[in-house]
Amino acid sequence: MQAKYLIIIALLGIAGLLGFNIINSSHYEDNKAVAINTVEPPESNDKPISTTNREGIANKPLDEQPKAIMDKATTQINQAQQTEQERLKKMDSLQ
Known part of the structure; x- marks a missing residue:
């Protein structure tokens, strides 16, 4: 039971x-x-972050692939930081 x-x-x-x-x-x-x-939808002057660059990285020799991946990530981070700074400036101007 x-x-x-x-x-x-x-x-x-x-x-x-x-x-x-x-x-x-x-x-x-x-x-x-x-x-x-x-x-908010992205503004027309915002640069879209490219995610279709995988083919370019895959075509590089194996010893250059990690550097290409790091360069791509660094570029995306820089673009995101620039976009964030622009949005912060917009928010400060609205206040």
């Missing part, structure tokens, strides 16, 4: 966790939709 109760408790626990997961994922989707709707 004790094994029967243990199985019932385990099934109830699994059902509870499944219900929690369903509720939590719906809240996550709602928050994600709100976050997407509140993000």
